[in-house]
Amino acid sequence: MRSEYDLIVIGAGPAGQAAAISGCQNSLSVLVLDELAGPGGQIYRSVESAHPDDSRFLGPDYLYGKSLAKAFRQSEADYITHAAVWEISRDSTLCYSHNGVSKQVAGKRILIASGAMERPVAVPGWTLPGVMGAGAADVLFKTAGIVPSGRVVFCGGGPLLLLVASHFVNMGVNVAAVLETVRPVQYLQALKHLPEALKAADYLFKGLKMRMALIRSHVPTFQNVRQVRIQGDEQVRQITFNSLGRNRQVSADTLLLHDGVIPHTQLTRQLECDHLWNPIQRYWHPRIDQWGESSVTGIFAAGDTACVHGAIIAEIQGRLAALEIACQLGKLSRKDRDRTAAPLRRKLKREMSVRPFLEHLFQPNHEFLAPSNGQTLVCRCEEITADQIRHAVSSGCRNTNQVKAQTRCGMGPCQGRMCSLTTAEIIAHERQADAGTVGAYRVRPPVKPIPLNELADLEMVT
Numbered sequence: 145m146r147s148e149y150d151l152i153v154i155g156a157g158p159a160g161q162a163a164a165i166s167g168c169q170n171s172l173s174v175l176v177l178d179e180l181a182g183p184g185g186q187i188y189r190s191v192e193s194a195h196p197d198d199s200r201f202l203g204p205d206y207l208y209g210k211s212l213a214k215a216f217r218q219s220e221a222d223y224i225t226h227a228a229v230w231e232i233s234r235d236s237t238l239c240y241s242h243n244g245v246s247k248q249v250a251g252k253r254i255l256i257a258s259g260a261m262e263r264p265v266a267v268p269g270w271t272l273p274g275v276m277g278a279g280a281a282d283v284l285f286k287t288a289g290i291v292p293s294g295r296v297v298f299c300g301g302g303p304l305l306l307l308v309a310s311h312f313v314n315m316g317v318n319v320a321a322v323l324e325t326v327r328p329v330q331y332l333q334a335l336k337h338l339p340e341a342l343k344a345a346d347y348l349f350k351g352l353k354m355r356m357a358l359i360r361s362h363v364p365t366f367q368n369v370r371q372v373r374i375q376g377d378e379q380v381r382q383i384t385f386n387s388l389g390r391n392r393q394v395s396a397d398t399l400l401l402h403d404g405v406i407p408h409t410q411l412t413r414q415l416e417c418d419h420l421w422n423p424i425q426r427y428w429h430p431r432i433d434q435w436g437e438s439s440v441t442g443i444f445a446a447g448d449t450a451c452v453h454g455a456i457i458a459e460i461q462g463r464l465a466a467l468e469i470a471c472q473l474g475k476l477s478r479k480d481r482d483r484t485a486a487p488l489r490r491k492l493k494r495e496m497s498v499r500p501f502l503e504h505l506f507q508p509n510h511e512f513l514a515p516s517n518g519q520t521l522v523c524r525c526e527e528i529t530a531d532q533i534r535h536a537v538s539s540g541c542r543n544t545n546q547v548k549a550q551t552r553c554g555m556g557p558c559q560g561r562m563c564s565l566t567t568a569e570i571i572a573h574e575r576q577a578d579a580g581t582v583g584a585y586r587v588r589p590p591v592k593p594i595p596l597n598e599l600a601d602l603e604m605v606t
C-alpha cells in the first residue's frame with residue numbers, strides 16, 4: 145500500500161469498480177475503500193459469496209455482478225474492505241477507519257462512488273419493531289440469506305419495492321399485500337415520457353415481469369393508497385389505509401416500507417461541493433460536469449451518489465470519470481479519452497432515456513415527505529417529532545441548520561442522514577416555500593461515528 149495514489153475511489157459498487165478497472169487500464173495507481181466485506185455495492189452485494197440457490201432467485205441482473213467483481217479483482221487496484229471513509233480534505237487527503245484504527249491516505253484525484261440509501265419513510269409507527277425498509281430486507285437476504293417470516297406487507301412506491309416484492313413472492317415468502325402509493329396523476333405525468341422510455345424498453349419489460357409475478361401469485365395489491373397508519377404495541381400488527389376512496393386494513397408481522405432511493409451526499413456535503421435540488425425526486429445531488437468532476441477541483445462523483453440512475457449508468461459514469469482523471473494526470477491524451485468515451489456516451493444516452501419516465505411515475509409520496517401527524521418521529525437519533533420541528537419554524541427558524549441548532553434534530557450518530565430531507569420538507573411546508581430553498585444540514589467530519597481514541601491515534605500520511 146502506498147501513501148499517495150493517483151486515484152482513490154470510495155465505494156466498490158458498480159461505479160467504483162468500473163472506475164478502478166478503467167483507471168488501472170490507463171496506468172493509474174488506484175486505491176478502493178469500501179465499508180462492506182466485498183465488492184458489489186447495493187445491487188451486487190455479497191455477489192462473490194452468494195449461495196447458487198439465492199443467486200437464482202435474484203436473477204441474471206444480480207449474477208452480472210460476478211463478472212464485474214472478477215474483473216475488479218483482476219485489476220491492479222489496491223482494495224481495502226471494512227474501510228469507512230469519514231473525512232475528505234480539499235487537498236485530497238482522506239481519513240478512513242479500518243478494524244478500529246483510523247488512517248490517512250492521499251490521492252491526486254478522489255472519486256466518490258458511495259451510492260444511495262433508501263429514502264426514510266416517516267409515518268406514524270415507522271419505528272415499531274417489524275417495520276423496516278424494503279431495501280433493508282433485500283440487504284438481509286443478500287448478506288445472510290434471511291427473509292421475514294409470517295405475513296409480510298409492502299407499502300410505498302418505486303422499482304425497488306416491486307423488485308423485492310417479486311423476489312420474495314418467487315421465494316415463497318408470505319407476501320400478504322402490496323400497498324402502492326403511486327397516484328393516478330403520476331401515471332399521466334409519466335405517460336408523456338413513454339415514447340422516449342421505449343428506447344430502453346427492456347427496463348419496462350422487467351417492470352412488467354415483476355408485476356406479473358405478483359399477479360400470478362394472487363398477492364392482493366391496493367392502488368392509490370393514502371392515510372397509511374401503522375398499528376401495534378410492541379410490534380407492528382396492522383396497517384390501516386385508504387385505497388381508491390375505501391378505508392381498509394391488513395394484518396402484518398413485517399411491514400416493508402419503501403419510497404425510492406436518495407443519493408448519499410454526506411461526503412460531497414462535507415467537502416462543500418455545490419449541490420442541485422431535483423424537484424421531481426425531491427433530493428439533493430452534487431453538481432458535476434460531463435466527466436463527473438464536482439465544483440471542487442480534483443473531486444469526482446459517479447453513480448447513485450451523483451444522481452440516482454441505477455447500476456448500468458453508475459458503471460458508465462465510473463469509467464468516464466477514470467478516463468478524465470487519466471487525461472488530467474497525463475496518462476491519456478484528450479483524443480484517446482474522447483475516442484474511448486464515445487461508445488460509453490452512446491450507451492449512457494440510451495440508458496438515460498427511461499429515467500424521466502421512471503422519475504415521474506415513482507415520485508415520492510407527499511404524505512410521507514412531510515408527515516401531517518405531529519407525533520411522527522422524524523429524527524430517530526434525538527427523538528424529535530414533526531411537531532417539534534413545526535414549533536421551531538413558528539418560533540422563527542427558517543432553514544434546516546437553524547432547526548438543528550434549536551432542536552438537536554440531525555445531531556445524532558447518523559449525522560442527519562435519516563432526517564435531513566423530512567426536516568427540510570416540513571420547514572418548506574410550514575413556510576410555503578420549496579424544500580430546495582431551505583437547504584440541507586451542514587455536514588462536519590467525522591461523517592461516520594468513530595471512537596475518540598481512534599481520532600487521537602490517527603495514523604497520518606508520511
Ligand SMILES: Cc1cc2nc3c(=O)[nH]c(=O)nc-3n(C[C@H](O)[C@H](O)[C@H](O)COP(=O)(O)OP(=O)(O)OC[C@H]3O[C@@H](n4cnc5c(N)ncnc54)[C@H](O)[C@@H]3O)c2cc1C
Pocket residue numbers: 154155156157158159160177178179180184185186187188227228229230257258259260261262279280282283304307405408446447448449453454455456458592
Ligand atoms: C438498499 C438498496 C438496495 C438496492 N438493491 C438494488 C437491486 O437489487 N437492484 C437494482 O437494480 N438496484 C438496487 N439498488 C439501487 C442501487 O443503488 C444502484 O442500482 C447501484 O447499486 C448503484 O451503484 P453505485 O456504484 O452508484 O453505488 P452502490 O452500489 O450503492 O455502492 C456504493 C458503495 O459505497 C460504499 N460506501 C458508501 N459510503 C462509504 C464510506 N463513507 N466509506 C466507505 N465506503 C462507503 C458502500 O458500502 C457501497 O458498497 C439498491 C439500492 C439500495 C439503497
